[in-house]
Amino acid sequence: MPIIEVDGLVKTFRTRERDAGLAGSLRSFVAPRYREREAVKQISFCLEPGEVLAFIGPNGAGKSTTIKILTGILYPNAGRASVLGLTPWQQRRKLAFHIASAFGQKSQLWYHLPPQDTFDLLARIYELDMNEYRKRRAFLVDVFDIADYIRTPARKLSLGERMRCELAAALMHRPSVVFLDEPTIGLDVIAKQRVRDLIGQLNIEEGLTVFLTSHDAGDIEQVCRRAIVINHGEIILDTPVARMKRDYLKVKTVDLLLEEAATTLLKADAESGKLQLSIQSPSTIHEEMLETEGITVLKAKGHGLKLEIDTALCPLEPIIAAIMQHCHILDMTIADPPMEEIIAKIYSEKGQGGSIS
Amino acid sequence: MLIINTFVRTLRFIGAYTVANVQAAMEYRISFWVQIFTMAANDSLWLFFWWTYFHQFPLVHGWQNNDIVVIWAVTACAFGIAMGFFGNSPKLAALIMNGGLDAYLGMPRYVLLHVCVSASDPTAWGDIIFAVGAFLLFLHPDLLHFALYVLMALSGALIFTSFVVIICSLAFFLGNTEGLAQQLLGTLITFSTYPMNIFSGTVRLLLFTVIPAGFISFVPLQLLHQFSWLLLAALFGFTTLIVFVAMGVFHLGLRRYESGNLLGMQG
């Protein structure tokens, strides 16, 4: 039995167009002109209990509109949706007892109070039985490892500590579905990892269904098992993350600052004239040149070298080792391709209006 | 039975939030007490000014000397209760404009009430302390009159809150009405703290309808002078009416908000 069912959901925004100035205002009052914007055009999908879904799309793709419809904040123009068997915009308050949403940028914790007090308040809001609540609180404090912070005013906590308390707050009332919007934004690497691990843990232990939106590839890779990509109001990809990784996330960009000029590592390809990496393979007995299939030189200027490496074809480490053998690396950055790039790639490959699962 | 149950749950809800609000304010202990003290002192100063004034220049038409104390005590207490327990109501317009209402929509509680109790102004407690103090000091009421006073302060608080909610809810339709709400609230307070006698007939009509200062201070004043069931019923009737109007306007606006077609707002 799917926990979330969406069928043919349509949402069109109709706003009144208003010209500037007094004349414009009068005109719009007398003879209004409307502008329609199709934010969501017929999307359908199902989510089973216990799934961890990544809901991906660039800004303005219809992500937040879809989530707002699923949480009952907006009502659609057409189509059906059901969350836990309830129609969100009709039974919003009833649904609210069983779902939770946490936004990375907006805080549910009271700024001046210790998280403990926010938890107590939430217990009252959600009308939790006090004994159950205390047990639940103890459990979450333990899982999120926030025992040291819950009595400190929220404003004094670091972002990572606060995010863990936020998540604990969101989960205090045992929701079945949790909508997370950018939960790791602004966090350092270690904090991000912790948050991801916690979400994963709760999913396994409690069967929590997670609906995650994020621009962070790491969030998607590590936490989610299924991904839906939405763009221009339509679903263009609905696939397990493993497959998505295989197809799209395997490329890494490596940005290097070298001690020598970058050109010393490069050689123009005889056929295409494009610059290619041309160095010795690391620690081989014979003097072999490094296999450069899957390595593209994006930029070579002065001491800076930017490479795009297809990790499916060749792993990172030998390449770095080879470069290190050749000259000192002063600075190095390894980055995932930005989500927009992945989406753009997915979109361009899927063409207009296609939807694949 | 269900009504009583809902009533109790609502009171517990308001109580929980008030406690949280006070706790948050007490994080800055000195500031908290200074604010309360200043407000009480400020109110007392103004009241003293007016009390002396009306002693020097008594008005005719049945205006007694202590009447100014009564209308100040009732108005200040009503305002204090409104801003102490429902102190977030003036921020409703801003919440509507910046989408902050979404967070409340995701909560399992009645949205309007939830918005109103989410914040509190600590100076409101100063108003209440002043009001009750002044009332007790100047009028030496018996228990019955004091109970009546509290009842009327509560109804006044509901009128204040509903008034603010109505104007702020217009933001669903007209755009940012935050400044307007502040101005009109100030107007309402002003009209509530001056003797009705000085105003002409047309203005008095206004003061019993659109700017309900009449129901906040004038009617209570009459009731404390001379109790009448009819007048009390009129007061409660009006209070109920304005609360329903506030809820109605808010809900109409909320429907619009949920369509996402709000002025200038995009999904």
Added chain:
Amino acid sequence: MNTIIAQPEKSFKQNMGYALRKYTTVFHVSIANNLAYMGEVVFRTIFLVVFVYVFLQLWTATFAAKGIHSLSGFRISDMVWYLATTETIALSLPQLTRLIDQEVRSGQLAYLLGRPCSYVFYHYAQYLGGRLVRLVINAAVAFIVAMLFVGPPPFSWMGLLVWPLVVFLAISIDFAVYFSIGLLAFWTEETTPFFLIVNRLALVLGGVLAPLEVLPQPIRGLAQVLPFSAVLYGPARTLVHFELDHFIGLLVQQFITLAIGSLVLFVLYRIATRRVNINGG
């Protein structure tokens, strides 16, 4: 010593010239900015209108009850024009304390200190721009309302002539006071209570409702001693009931108050900036 940036020696006059131009620009920008939000400012005049109306009724009823035509030399029309004037000034106060408080807390102050212009004067120019716009709009509305209610104003030519000066001094005093309170953000968690105390006292004891002569005794004595009257009562009375010796007395009071206020401001500012340098904002 050779510095990397060759800097021609600027004369004192040149420096002053640059500074002046800098601040007048800020002033102009502030005006333009505030004019953009004129709708907001006009809204605020609703309260002004209501207040003047209520008091007109009050004075009328009072005077009728006592059977008098004037009080300490003030007729009803004088009182109304007086109130219109004080409210024009009082309601034109921009959110200065809150602005400084926020800038201190957000670290914006430390950032702005790095800019090549005085933090204080920058804000002064900005404040003047904002206040001026509000003053003009308030004055226009107040003038129309008072005119409609009680007829033409009792202003004298001398009063009108010196009014810009006394108002300028009054709003400068306000600046010194409210800016200083904002700086307290370095030491207290909330400056709002202090702002409220000072603002409310300034209203009551500054004679916003009625000229000090009319106020009942204990308050009148207190108000006459304190400097609050330099901001509201002083300028209003000068306009409505000009008297030379009173005017001179007011100027003296304003200069002294402004001097003390400025001194407090700069001392606080000095301590505050030193704190920034030590703590890094």
